[in-house]
Amino acid sequence: MSEKNYLVIDASTEACSVALLYQGKTSSLYELCPQSHSLRLLPMIDELLTTADCKLQNLDGIIFGQGPGSFTGVRIGIGVTQGLAFSANLPVVGVSTLQAMAQQALNEHGETRVVSAIDARMSEVYTGYYEADSNNIMQPKTAESVLAPELVKQHYIDKVNLDLADLPYGVGTGWEAYKNDLADLKSNTGEPEILFPHAQAMLFIGQHAFEQNKGVEAEHAQPVYVRDTVSWKKLPGK
Known part of the structure; x- marks a missing residue:
């Protein structure tokens, strides 16, 4: 895989997760912060970039969590991805939660x-x-x-x-x-050890997608909700 630099953003579940591959080194931040993604996501990204002395213009693309998951979280993650990608003219790739x-x-x-x-x-x-x-x-x-x-x-x-x-x-x-x-x-017993997605796993998948020229312009970043909106009708008695 060629030496490229990528930022990864995910807010599709209760977890808020970001990762950075820059100059061959990977760093990441991960927090369980339900209802606080809009407050935490940009500061986490800024911390990663600042610590690595990396600017958006140094990146080759942005990888984002496309869902399924929380409708609000998926939209927040994609909104931040699009904003950053537009500002630095970067391609993006979505990865399934x-x-x-x-x-x-x-x-x-x-x-x-x-x-x-x-x-x-x-x-x-x-x-x-x-x-x-x-x-x-x-x-x-x-x-x-x-x-x-x-x-x-x-x-x-x-x-x-x-x-x-x-x-x-x-x-x-x-x-x-x-x-x-x-x-x-499932073969593992009890509650699974892995409950939420991590941006580092999305990085591995997204790198290969970029290598296969699957990057798209920011305006084409799309959520994958899976659930048909028809399913959102009220439950009986609600």
């Missing part, structure tokens, strides 16, 4: 088969199944979906021939939120 957590499982634990499940509220989870490719990047083997927890098992049996005797590794908040429906679908 679910894919990033699967990548963390590979990077940190050597897991090559991963199911990500994020609590999507409204008694649903955002979920996707990933396997490592020859470049050690976790690639989706199904379309990312939003499902009722009780439907997830059959979904993966149908889509990837899930073998209940050889389960994948589980990451994300969905496993704890809906443990009764999901617990027997």
